[in-house]
Amino acid sequence: MAAPVGGLEAEEGGGAGRRASAVEVSAPSDPAAPAPRCPHGPTLLFVKVSQGKEEPRKFYACSACRDRKDCNFFQWEDEKLSEARLAAREAYNQRHQPPLSRAQCIERYLSFVQLPLTQRKFCQSCQQLLLPADWREHSEHQLLSDISITQLRKPSQLLYPLENKKTHAQFLFADRSCRFLAGLLATLGFRRVLCVGTPRLHEQIRLTAAGDRSNTKSLLLDIDFRYSQFYLEDSFCHYNMFNHHFFDGKAALEVCRAFLQEEEGEGVIMVTDPPFGGLVEPLAITFKKLIAMWKEGQSQEDSHKELPIFWIFPYFFESRICQFFPSFHMLDYQVDYDNHTLYKHGKTGRKQSPVRIFTNIPPDRITLPIEEGYRFCSLCQRYVSLENQHCVHCNSCTSKDGRKWSHCFLCRKCVKPSWIHCSTCNRCALPDHSCAGPKDGCFICGALDHKRSNCPNIGIAKRPNKPVCSTEQVPRQPWLSHTETLSQNKERF
Ligand SMILES: C[S@@+](CC[C@H](N)C(=O)[O-])C[C@H]1O[C@@H](n2cnc3c(N)ncnc32)[C@H](O)[C@@H]1O
Numbered sequence: 001m002a003a004p005v006g007g008l009e010a011e012e013g014g015g016a017g018r019r020a021s022a023v024e025v026s027a028p029s030d031p032a033a034p035a036p037r038c039p040h041g042p043t044l045l046f047v048k049v050s051q052g053k054e055e056p057r058k059f060y061a062c063s064a065c066r067d068r069k070d071c072n073f074f075q076w077e078d079e080k081l082s083e084a085r086l087a088a089r090e091a092y093n094q095r096h097q098p099p100l101s102r103a104q105c106i107e108r109y110l111s112f113v114q115l116p117l118t119q120r121k122f123c124q125s126c127q128q129l130l131l132p133a134d135w136r137e138h139s140e141h142q143l144l145s146d147i148s149i150t151q152l153r154k155p156s157q158l159l160y161p162l163e164n165k166k167t168h169a170q171f172l173f174a175d176r177s178c179r180f181l182a183g184l185l186a187t188l189g190f191r192r193v194l195c196v197g198t199p200r201l202h203e204q205i206r207l208t209a210a211g212d213r214s215n216t217k218s219l220l221l222d223i224d225f226r227y228s229q230f231y232l233e234d235s236f237c238h239y240n241m242f243n244h245h246f247f248d249g250k251a252a253l254e255v256c257r258a259f260l261q262e263e264e265g266e267g268v269i270m271v272t273d274p275p276f277g278g279l280v281e282p283l284a285i286t287f288k289k290l291i292a293m294w295k296e297g298q299s300q301e302d303s304h305k306e307l308p309i310f311w312i313f314p315y316f317f318e319s320r321i322c323q324f325f326p327s328f329h330m331l332d333y334q335v336d337y338d339n340h341t342l343y344k345h346g347k348t349g350r351k352q353s354p355v356r357i358f359t360n361i362p363p364d365r366i367t368l369p370i371e372e373g374y375r376f377c378s379l380c381q382r383y384v385s386l387e388n389q390h391c392v393h394c395n396s397c398t399s400k401d402g403r404k405w406s407h408c409f410l411c412r413k414c415v416k417p418s419w420i421h422c423s424t425c426n427r428c429a430l431p432d433h434s435c436a437g438p439k440d441g442c443f444i445c446g447a448l449d450h451k452r453s454n455c456p457n458i459g460i461a462k463r464p465n466k467p468v469c470s471t472e473q474v475p476r477q478p479w480l481s482h483t484e485t486l487s488q489n490k491e492r493f
Pocket residue numbers: 063064167168169170171172173196197198199200201202221222223224239240241242273274275276
C-alpha cells in the first residue's frame with residue numbers, strides 16, 4: 001500500500017495548489033525485496049498519483065538526485081532485469097563512485113598541511129586541493145595559492161556552493177544564523193553535534209572549539225564529496241541522507257555509531273538542514289535510523305530519552321514533520337542563507353525567510369535574540385517573532401510566517417493576513433482563489449478536508465499493478481513535480 005504522501009507535502013496550509021498529480025514514496029509490494037542500487041545507494045520506490053486515475057505502476061528512482069541529469073536511474077517495480085544488465089549496472093555504479101577513497105583523501109590532506117604556504121594551491125576549476133605532483137595537470141586551470149590553515153578550516157568559503165536546486169540545493173547559512181545556531185548549541189550544553197547536511201555549521205563549531213578549547217566535537221555527514229578533502233575520518237562521512245547510505249561502507253557507519261554512542265549517548269544533538277525539495281518521509285525514516293543507532297548505546301534507565309534534534313526546514317512542512325515526530329515544535333527563528341537571494345535577513349513581509357527550526361527540545365529552553373526581533377510570550381512560554389501576536393481566541397501566538405495573522409471567527413482559527421473568508425468554500429483562502437472545486441483536495445473522492453492517503457475510499461480505488469506495457473510513459477524524475485509544488489508554495493506565502 002502506498003505510504004502517506006510525500007509529494008503532496010508542500011500543500012500544507014490549505015493553499016490553492018494547482019497540481020494535477022503528485023509523486024509519493026511507496027512501500028514495496030514485497031517488503032523482503034531489496035531496492036535496486038544506483039551510484040547513490042539503494043533507490044526509493046515511487047508512485048505517481050493523479051487525480052481520478054487508477055493506481056499507476058510503481059518505479060524505483062534515485063533517492064538523492066532530483067534531476068535526471070545527475071542520476072538517471074529508472075526501473076519499474078515489476079521489471080525483471082537480465083543477469084547481463086544487472087552486471088552492467090553494477091559496473092556503472094562502481095565507475096560512478098568518487099575518484100579517491102576516504103583513506104586516500106586523508107593521506108593527501110596530511111601531505112597538504114605539511115607543505116609550506118607557498119606550495120599550498122587549490123584548483124578552483126576542479127574544486128580540489130593540489131599536491132605538487134598535481135600542478136602540471138592543472139596548470140591551465142584557475143588556481144588559488146597560499147592556502148592558509150584558516151582557509152582550510154573554512155572549506156565552505158573555498159568551495160563554491162552547489163546551488164543546483166534539484167539535487168544539492170546547497171544553501172549556506174548566513175554568518176548571523178550560523179553563529180546563532182552554534183551559540184545556542186553551546187548554551188544548551190551539547191558537546192557533540194552530528195551535522196547532517198550542515199557543512200558551514202560543522203565548520204563554525206570546530207572553529208569555535210579550536211578558539212575556546214571547549215573540545216566540542218562535530219561530525220559532518222554530507223553527500224558533497226568535496227568536503228572529504230578537508231577532514232580526517234572522525235569528522236566527515238560521505239553520506240546520503242535520503243537512504244541512510246554511507247558511501248564508504250561499514251567503516252564510516254562505525255564512525256557515526258561511535259560518535260552517537262560516546263559517553264553513553266549523553267551530550268549529543270543531531271542538526272540537519274536537508275535540501276528543501278527533499279521529501280519528508282525518506283528523511284524521517286533516515287533520522288529514525290540515526291536515532292535507533294544512538295539508542296543502542298543507551299543504558300536501560302535512559303531508554304525513555306529522545307535524541308535531541310534540530311531539523312531546519314520551511315515552516316509549511318510543520319504538520320508533515322510533526323506527523324513523523326509528534327514531540328517536535330517549530331521555533332519562530334528565521335534561518336537566513338548567504339547565497340539565497342530570496343531569503344535574507346532584513347527582508348520584510350513575504351520576503352522573509354520561510355525556514356525554521358523544528359526541535360524536540362522544549363521551546364522554553366530556547367532563547368531567541370531580542371536584538372533580531374524576537375520577544376518572549378509569557379502565555380506561550382516561548383520566544384516568538386515581534387509581529388507574532390498572542391491570539392486570545394486560539395490562546396497561542398499563531399503566526400507561522402512572521403507576519404501578523406488575524407483571527408477568523410468562522411474558521412475558528414488565525415489565518416494569514418492576505419486571506420479572506422470565502423462563503424462558497426466555507427474557509428479562508430487567498431482572494432483570487434478558485435472556488436471551482438476539488439483541485440487541491442483528495443485525488444480519490446475530491447473532498448477538501450483530506451488528502452488521498454487518508455481517504456476512506458482508498459481501498460476501493462486500489463487495483464493490482466497492471467502488467468508491463470511498452471506504451472506506458474516513463475514518469476519524469478519523481479522529485480520534479482514535488483519541487484514544482486514547492487515553488488508554487490513559495491509563491492504563496
Ligand atoms: C540546504 S543545504 C544546507 C547547508 C547548511 N545551511 C550550512 O550552511 O551548513 C543542504 C546540504 O545538504 C547536502 N545534501 C544534499 N543532498 C544530500 C543528500 N542526499 N545526502 C546528504 N547530504 C545532502 C548538501 O551538500 C548541502 O550541504
